[in-house]
Amino acid sequence: MYRGEHISDLAGDLRMSVLLTWSREKRGATPTGALAFYGRLSDGEMHVFANAGHHVMTERPERWSSVVTEFLLSARQPDLRSRNTLQRA
Numbered sequence: 001m002y003r004g005e006h007i008s009d010l011a012g013d014l015r016m017s018v019l020l021t022w023s024r025e026k027r028g029a030t031p032t033g034a035l036a037f038y039g040r041l042s043d044g045e046m047h048v049f050a051n052a053g054h055h056v057m058t059e060r061p062e063r064w065s066s067v068v069t070e071f072l073l074s075a076r077q078p079d080l081r082s083r084n085t086l087q088r089a
Contacts, residue, residue, distance in 0.1 A: 011040035
């Protein structure tokens with residue numbers, strides 16, 4: 001919660017590229033739940049990691065670092081007409 005709002009309620013207001021990294025096995029915060037946030041983004045990528053729990057970045061550090069590095073180096077410019085991309089890591 002942020003100022004009484006769930007973060008997914010604010011996703012549509014973001015005007016930049018957003019990278020979501022998620023675990024397929026996370027209990028309580030499933031990829032299905034993340035899709036609600038992802039679906040509201042004007043520009044974003046979502047990577048779902050297998051065999052990882054809550055801390056994807058420490059449980060799958062090489063793959064996570066690769067995904068984040070690729071996203072940052074892609075130098076994406078905001079394009080509100082672009083379509084989101086969902087990828088499995």
